[in-house]
Each structure stands twice: as structure tokens, then as C-alpha cells.
Amino acid sequence: MYRVSATARFERKYLLGLHEYHRLRTALPLHVEKDRFTKAQGSGRYLVRSIYYDTRDYRAYYEKEDGAFGRIKLRIRSYTDTPEPDSVISVELKTKSGNSMVKYSTHVTFEDYRAYLKEGLWPGKADPVLEEFERLRRSRSLLPVVLVQYHREGYRSRDRLPVRVTVDHEVVSTRARSLFPDHAILRPHRPKHVIFEVKTSVEEPEWLTDLVREHELKATSNSKYVQGIEVIRPNMVTPRMVAP
Numbered sequence: 166m167y168r169v170s171a172t173a174r175f176e177r178k179y180l181l182g183l184h185e186y187h188r189l190r191t192a193l194p195l196h197v198e199k200d201r202f203t204k205a206q207g208s209g210r211y212l213v214r215s216i217y218y219d220t221r222d223y224r225a226y227y228e229k230e231d232g233a234f235g236r237i238k239l240r241i242r243s244y245t246d247t248p249e250p251d252s253v254i255s256v257e258l259k260t261k262s263g264n265s266m267v268k269y270s271t272h273v274t275f276e277d278y279r280a281y282l283k284e285g286l287w288p289g290k291a292d293p294v295l296e297e298f299e300r301l302r303r304s305r306s307l308l309p310v311v312l313v314q315y316h317r318e319g320y321r322s323r324d325r326l327p328v329r330v331t332v333d334h335e336v337v338s339t340r341a342r343s344l345f346p347d348h349a350i351l352r353p354h355r356p357k358h359v360i361f362e363v364k365t366s367v368e369e370p371e372w373l374t375d376l377v378r379e380h381e382l383k384a385t386s387n388s389k390y391v392q393g394i395e396v397i398r399p400n401m402v403t404p405r406m407v408a409p
Contacts (some may be wrong), residue, residue: 173267174327174366178387186332186359189380196372197320197330202244210316210334215242216344217390218307225307226394236261238390239298239307241278241344246314248345254278256287256298269294282343311393312341314351315360328373329364336360338393354392362387 181189202211218239219225228236242255252275259268271294273287280288287295301307315336322328337351361382363373376382 172270172366173265174329174364176266177363177384179361179363179382180355180385180387181359181361181382183357183359185380186361189361189376189382190332192376192380193320193330196323196370196376197328198323200319200321200329203317203319208316210318212244212246212314213242213317213333214244214246214312214314214344215240215389216309216312216341217393218302219310219394220306221308223310223394223398224305226391229388229391237301239301240390241309243344246345248275248279250275254344256294258294258297258301269297271295278344309342310340311338311390311397312344312346312349312351313338313389313393315389322370324370326370327366328370331360331362331364333360333362333389336389336392338389338396340397352396354389354396360387360389 199209203209205211217225225236225238238259238261240257240259242257243252245252254273254275254277255270256273257268257270259266261267271292273281273289273295277288280286287299313336315333318332318334320330322330336354338354339346339349339351341349363369363377365373
């Protein structure tokens, strides 16, 4: 059975050097605690692997760079790097306008995903996310273009507000057509840096505002998809401040 969810929230991302990260991490436990996915890992981090869709001429990439209003992103996500029969696969649609984002997602089995790769159609019962995913893929002539992988620390607010904080390490990518390509060479995005991300569906709590101010964090565009495209297509890098 498919499980559909829709999440509306605001997002802000910060690119941190390792010294900034360790300094910030000592302050986090006062306000947040590890989420259940992070707790389940002995390393304190869990793997996230996503395949992103775009047109042959990378229309979604350019829409992101141009800040187009109401852009839509399609991706399929796994939490393992090996094709295991009991793997849970997440199929996602994200619409974004500025810092505001809505994500629609549903879970499918690994067998469903494998059938989709073969037939180009999702098997099983009707599901609004899968139906819209197929409609957008066909109407926009979308293809899987880049695989992005990283290890995530996830936290939730101790005061139980809908506030989520994540830290993504070792972000890498490769050109790929599926979640589990053979002989993939994963290339790093920003060595010696992490992406600190804040997600909230309510007004930002005071402790979070103070934390950002105290650590002098500067929000910046840190799209893993954009970085992934620029790793596999260096000629597409646009002029911007890039961390050394």
C-alpha cells in the first residue's frame, strides 16, 4: 500500500567549514535532539541517495539558477547504496518559491521501482504522487540525470515544535540513470564543508534566531542538485562565490 504525505515548510541552508560545524554542533544539544533515523545509526549519520530528473537541455537547472517562481523538482530517493529487496524507495515532488517549499512523497517497494525502470510506469494501485510524477515526466520529457549522495545528521526540536535541523556530510554525485548504477565514480561537491539546513513550518523559534546570529551564519543557495550538475558538467558552472 502506498503512503502519501505532503509537507509545507520554509528552508534555509548554510555552507559551513569544519571548524564552524564543530563549534555549532556543541551548541545544538541545548535545543535539539537526534531524530529516530540518526539514533538508529551507530555512526550518528544515515545515508541519503537521490536520483534527480531534468530535461536533456537541463531546464530545471536553469530555472533554479534564474530563481524561477513555482519551479518543480522530481526525484527518487533511497536510504541505502545497494539494491536490497526490502529497501524502501521514496518518490518525491517538490515545489519551491523562494524559501517556501511543499514536498509530496510516497513510498514504493524496490520491486515497484525496478518495474518502473523497465516499463516506465508505476505498478500497483492508483497513487496521486506517482500519477503526477508520471504526468510531469512525460509532459516535460524528463530523464534521470544525476545521482547525489551524502550522510545526514538529523535533529528535531526539543520543544516539539515542527522544526527540523540537518547536517549533510560528504556530498558527492555522479552521472546516472538509476539509484544503483554499476561502477559509479562519485565526485565530491565541497570538500571539507558541510551543509547545515533549517526546516520549519512555523515561525522560527527565538533560540534558532539567536543561534544563527551568534554563529554569524549566512544563508546561501546550496542546492545539491545544482552542485551535482556542475560536478558532472563543469562547463555549466555559473559565476558565484564558491567555497575553496
